[in-house]
Amino acid sequence: MSTNRVRVVVTGLGATTPLGGDVASTWSALLDGKSGIRPITEDWVDTVPVKFAGVAAVDPSEVLPRPEARRLDRAEQFALIAARQAWQDAGAPEVDGERLGVVVGSGIGGIGTILSAYDLYREKGWNRLSPFTVPMLMPNGSAGWISIELGAKAGAHSTVSACATGAESIGYGIDMIRSGRADIVVAGGTEAAIHGLNVASFAAARAMSTRNDEPERASRPFDKGRDGFVLGEGAGIVVLESEEHARARGARIYAEAAGVGYTSDAYHITGIDPEGKGGRQAMLSALKDAGIAASDVHHVNAHATSTPLGDEIEARAIKDAIGGHAAVTATKSMTGHLLGGAGGVESIFTILALHERIVPAIANLDNPADGIEVDLVRGEPRKLDGGQIAAINNSFGFGGHNVAVAFTTV
Amino acid sequence: MAVTEQEILAGLGKIVNEITGIPATEVTPEKSFVDDLDIDSLSMVEIAVAAQDEFGVEIPDDQLKHLKTVKDVINFIQA
Numbered sequence: 001m002s003t004n005r006v007r008v009v010v011t012g013l014g015a016t017t018p019l020g021g022d023v024a025s026t027w028s029a030l031l032d033g034k035s036g037i038r039p040i041t042e043d044w045v046d047t048v049p050v051k052f053a054g055v056a057a058v059d060p061s062e063v064l065p066r067p068e069a070r071r072l073d074r075a076e077q078f079a080l081i082a083a084r085q086a087w088q089d090a091g092a093p094e095v096d097g098e099r100l101g102v103v104v105g106s107g108i109g110g111i112g113t114i115l116s117a118y119d120l121y122r123e124k125g126w127n128r129l130s131p132f133t134v135p136m137l138m139p140n141g142s143a144g145w146i147s148i149e150l151g152a153k154a155g156a157h158s159t160v161s162a163c164a165t166g167a168e169s170i171g172y173g174i175d176m177i178r179s180g181r182a183d184i185v186v187a188g189g190t191e192a193a194i195h196g197l198n199v200a201s202f203a204a205a206r207a208m209s210t211r212n213d214e215p216e217r218a219s220r221p222f223d224k225g226r227d228g229f230v231l232g233e234g235a236g237i238v239v240l241e242s243e244e245h246a247r248a249r250g251a252r253i254y255a256e257a258a259g260v261g262y263t264s265d266a267y268h269i270t271g272i273d274p275e276g277k278g279g280r281q282a283m284l285s286a287l288k289d290a291g292i293a294a295s296d297v298h299h300v301n302a303h304a305t306s307t308p309l310g311d312e313i314e315a316r317a318i319k320d321a322i323g324g325h326a327a328v329t330a331t332k333s334m335t336g337h338l339l340g341g342a343g344g345v346e347s348i349f350t351i352l353a354l355h356e357r358i359v360p361a362i363a364n365l366d367n368p369a370d371g372i373e374v375d376l377v378r379g380e381p382r383k384l385d386g387g388q389i390a391a392i393n394n395s396f397g398f399g400g401h402n403v404a405v406a407f408t409t410v
Numbered sequence: 411m412a413v414t415e416q417e418i419l420a421g422l423g424k425i426v427n428e429i430t431g432i433p434a435t436e437v438t439p440e441k442s443f444v445d446d447l448d449i450d451s452l453s454m455v456e457i458a459v460a461a462q463d464e465f466g467v468e469i470p471d472d473q474l475k476h477l478k479t480v481k482d483v484i485n486f487i488q489a
Binding site for chain 1: 428429430431452455456459462463
């Protein structure tokens with residue numbers, strides 16, 4: 001580890017997920033092993049082979065005033081809600097706007113807006129469209145709105161790397177602080193893609209679970225009976241801060257955001273490299289970047305989406321990069337897969353696991369797949385050891401993007 | 411049958427409230443959208459779009475810029 005490098009810490013957390021409208025309710029549901037997956041009630045459900053999803057536990061319309069909500073795509077609504085929570089959680093820090101950045105992305109962007117605006121345009125013509133249609137559909141809209149809300153002028157960025165988006169955003173935020181561009185960065189991911197077209201498209205890729213008779217049991221990472229991922233929605237956003245800035249204002253510090261590793265598979269546009277080389281190397285790079293050893297890592301929040309191929313390959317990559325000692329969880333078993341939001345909420349879960357010293361158990365893991373040589377947390381949540389320990393959040397995305405973020409206790 | 415001024419005012423109040431959050435009771439004929447109600451140009455476009463749907467009249471962009479007050483909009487719709 002370079003000793004003179006700026007250290008980055010996490011001082012605020014915000015989320016809205018299928019398990020709860022904030023971080024506390026989501027975390028508590030995770031520890032209780034609850035499922036956020038439920039039947040879809042929209043009309044289009046009859047047109048697709050998947051009849052369930054992880055719909056946000058608290059609809060944004062219950063939180064945002066109507067005049068504000070109508071100018072935001074649902075993904076932006078989630079992002080703004082999570083960002084406000086994170087900012088308040090961090091104590092609404094006093095910071096020069098020129099030293100405050102935002103990195104919030106989405107895997108798909110305002111797909112709900114695109115589809116409904118297209119219908120409106122076809123039925124009623126161009127001049128019936130909201131003048132906010134463009135900022136609602138653009139994937140950088142969330143970052144823009146959050147920067148306006150907080151007066152963040154050091155740069156507002158959006159990474160787009162499918163299901164690795166949230167983690168990549170946090171990595172980019174860490175880099176913004178390390179490189180001296182900002183003292184505080186609000187970073188994470190958001191997604192609102194529960195729509196017939198998206199479900200149909202993922203189903204066309206044969207990627208989704210069709211366990212329609214048991215929605216709550218459908219997301220089962222590492223289980224022999226898994227048959228695909230379960231679509232979820234929501235956002236997870238953290239406040240990253242230079243340690244110096246956080247200490248100077250006496251902020252509560254959840255964890256150090258110690259390092260990040262990125263690789264790309266360069267193998268297949270949707271399929272994972274069968275040897276898991278990309279994921280393994282991302283974890284090794286994160287260890288190196290954080291200046292920690294594999295033995296320091298006591299916990300991994302796996303990407304583990306419950307697809308037949310991916311989970312076992314990731315388990316091997318974890319075994320190779322970290323070893324068999326770390327407590328591995330797969331929280332998508334309860335939240336479903338939040339796509340661009342996943343890396344945000346799962347980084348938050350990783351941070352809380354370190355901070356609270358407890359790892360949520362993997363739900364629906366009745367019969368672990370053969371040949372898995374990592375320590376899967378089953379049944380009850382697992383307590384973590386005291387002392388200085390580290391944890392890694394893995395997020396991988398279509399396109400072959402692999403991101404591993406390493407957090408350590410402080 | 412022509413809509414009355416009262417009906418249009420009530421409809422506009424609802425639209426303005428929906429779009430901006432300003433209480434419908436503040437939307438009175440003499441108010442200027444920009445100076446009194448603090449409504450920006452994009453919000454005016456939203457209001458015009460909603461008013462077109464509500465009252466079934468077209469408000470072209472070159473007309474919209476002349477509609478400064480609530481009364482102007484009422485007159486335009488009644489004309």
